[in-house]
Amino acid sequence: MTANLLQLNIADGVARITFNNPPVNVMSGSLMRALKHLLHELSGNKEVQVIVFDSANPDFFIAHVDINILDEQEILDELQQSAPEGLNLFQAIGEMIRAQPQVTIVKLKGIARGGGAEFVAAADLSFAALESGKLSQCEALMGIIPGGGATQYLSEKMTRGRVLEVILGADLFDAATAADYGWINRAIPGAAVDTFVDRLAAHIAALPAGVIAAAKKVLSPVRNIEGFKSENEGWQSLVFQPRTAEIMTKAMQNGAQTVAGELKIEELLRSI
Template identity: 55%
Template sequence: MDHDSHQTLRVIRKDGVAHVTIDNPPVNLLGVALMTDLRDLLTALAADDAVRVIVFDSADPDFFLAHVDMTATPEALAALAAGLPEGVNVFQALGEQLRHQPQVTIVKLAGKARGGGAEFVVAADMAFAAIGRAGLGQVEALMGIVPGGGATQYLAERIGRNRALEVVLGGDLFDVETAERYGWVNRAVPADELDDVVDRLARHIAALPDGVVAAVKHAIAPRDLTEGLVRENDAWAGLVFRPATAELMGAGLTHGAQTRDGEHDLESLFRGLARSVI
């Protein structure tokens, strides 16, 4: 069965596995349309007992998810914000929905994922990444803010506080061999083996006897990070609306952020701007 009602996603369901391809040119920005499609799809699939595994990949070989769209306004995000608990923002809500999805969620990472894109990767149950092609990074500090979509909590839980501090404050793009050693991804594999590794695992999980997937996800439940997410949202909100932040992000857009050329080395772009703007 195909789900074809989404502007930014291509979905094929087969043998208990939903294969979700992110397709939001030019660089798979995590904007309002894509966040809306992801949340709507996850909600629909949560009620679909025939689907046991969701595999996410990208139509773009260079970018899995670039980061949150820096041009998104509070007004544009208002529909996504409706009904959220106090102290939780729309970006955190997406990560929490993914973390609590009843199906097993797997990211097939063959390109770059930064900021909100990297948060999506770490919110999934598992991630497998292509050596030499994939990369992960939290670039927010270089923009004058902190991650606001769960990264401060998800990373600390997955890779430890010391490495989470390195990732968030260092602002570097990490190769996937390092990400594997840190525990950020399950495994770094040769690029030409990525499809086989992930698809084989997804098929095997989907073919398990009835009740096994639900029982395992109940037993190995995600931690309750409510208090930490409130702290993160407070820290993010205290920085994102400053004039200096708007100036730095505006300069980034002027100099190529959110274009294919600029996104290939976004870290260097913002490091150069920080010296001249702040």
């Protein structure tokens, strides 16, 4: 794996992928490329029936897309060139997860914001630690809207009013509220979340041949190309505005992408 950004363990039909991009697991271009290569490799592995995603960092699942991601322009160009027609490179990550032949499960023990929250929404199943699992689409505080599929994924899971609350309210949601809204499957006491997810993954992996494929085919996700196009156009209309650049610069100067800053990033961004 690139710079050990992803840790992989495979046993009994279950692949466990652990994000490890210190200090706060930002979604960098390098991480996206490593994830793309790994998922492509696993897609052809007939022995793997379930993929569980978790984090080596107890505080953060994926903090958000790296604010400095434009420093990896060569990687971004590579990812965009290989993205399916009609999708930007960030949307392509979510759709790659949704197209994976295995059942994908997120084990959320820390915070997932922005692109990290979109990752959670793209997975087949997601379970959060009641005390520490948290989600936020905080892009509005940066002067933009989500651009990696959130408008589409959340619209499949929630009412329009709740999606607007998530995106425009830009608050950090606790696991219990996220479960109530349909953002995740359920919130589980932290002491039990490992046992629950491991048991579920093992049971799914042990199903007779063909059951998973049939279920995923019957319940295949809908890709609304016009919806993704509208999301991308809305995001692009904002992301290169001077005010957005100003917010990003000041955020970095005031502690964004450090552990202390990211634990209260909504507060930090509202103060700019």
